Amino acid sequence: MAVPRLYKTEAVIIRQRKFGEADRILTLLTPAFGKIEAKARGVRKTTSRMSGHLQPLNRCMIQLARGRMTDVIAGCETLESFHRLREDLDRLSESLYVAELVERMLPERVPNYPSYRLLLDTLRRLEQGDGREIALRYFEIRLLDQGGFRPELEQCVGCGKQIEAESHFFAPRAGGVTCPACAPDSGGARSLTLNGLKVLRQLQREPYNKNARLRLDAPLAQELERHLRSYVVCVLERDVNSAAFIDRLRRESQLTPAEV
């Protein structure tokens, strides 16, 4: 199909980096084209008409002109600016984590509407505020699914037997849960509580509205976060930068300023 020189798409801006004197290269997630990069000219000048619209996490209608290397943004308008995400440091750090995962896990220019939908829904859930923990874990599980890295939660990834509901381990490098017998050979397997396994399965099987009412106590929330993050790190083969910032904020909120 011939693509016109000028085209229009909705997009969420998931990343930006400076380029040249006053330009930026933006990474966009679009409903129809997947993840694309585009150049925004002159947006670092105060008089730029577009800079306010092209902030990370904004959902915009963007007009793009095909370029030789990267497409160039010709015009844009904000559709949704998630301002409540930006005004709270905890929510902001969580949404940056979400954006970073999307940016790293999805390949360029591969259409992926479910991931676009998931990103938007997750940002809205984080903005709404309650149950952010569940929203994040649900996002991780679903994005792994959509990216082709679905963790196995039913059968042991070592021997293939159905997991018995008393003793089980989570082995990120082997790709899912293991039985006690296979755990030692599965590299970095850590024990997974029964409640942990149940919640992971439910997140994987059920749509969000069936999960939204889940309430996790602190140890369970921590366990799930730890397991899923180690799985994500395994898949990406690198640390997630914004996760370090989330951890730091959490740590410091328990300290007095004198200790920072």
Next chain:
Amino acid sequence: MNESSPAIAAPLARLVEEFYKLPGIGPKSAQRLAYYLLRMPPAEAQALAAAIIEVKERVIFCSACQNVTEEDPCRVCSDGSRDRTVICVVEEPLDILSIERTRAYGGLYHVLHGTISPMDGIGPEDLKIRELLERLRSDDIREVILATNPNLEGEATAMYLTRLIAPLGIKVTHLARGLPVGGDLEYADDVTLARALEGRQEVQQDNRDGASA
């Protein structure tokens, strides 16, 4: 780059290579600059080389405000006529020049040398935040003005600093957000426009016939 090409002398190739490392310089610009230097009078080329060496040897960071300076403390920090109870926090040394140009500010500065950028792995420990907190504790500061850029990273940095500074009982303010001079209402984004509305100010009646009040 084609540094192995026999058509280019090795020292010249090296110079092209060095220019290429600079921000905003592509391969063609690097070549142009290098060939320009080649044709320059020797004295001018010497002066350029000397300036580069001098900037690396003589310019240091001010121990108080972290700005780049020749002397420590820098001339702003040692200027007795400035208000020593207000600190304006900026991202980069160049921001100080912009604020000084306005002639609207007479307090001290603090340069962070960057912004928090969680996705790029740049955290608070990479900025001069510890130094700022030290100043706030030891000096008699009434107000901290956060003058970080009004974009995502700048705002994140400002929010983070507010969390640290507010418990110290110091007033924290940030620069107003609104419409740029020479801008166009039609093209303003919702966030800017909403902030501009929030921060609207009562119009001062202009004094046309001198002292009428």
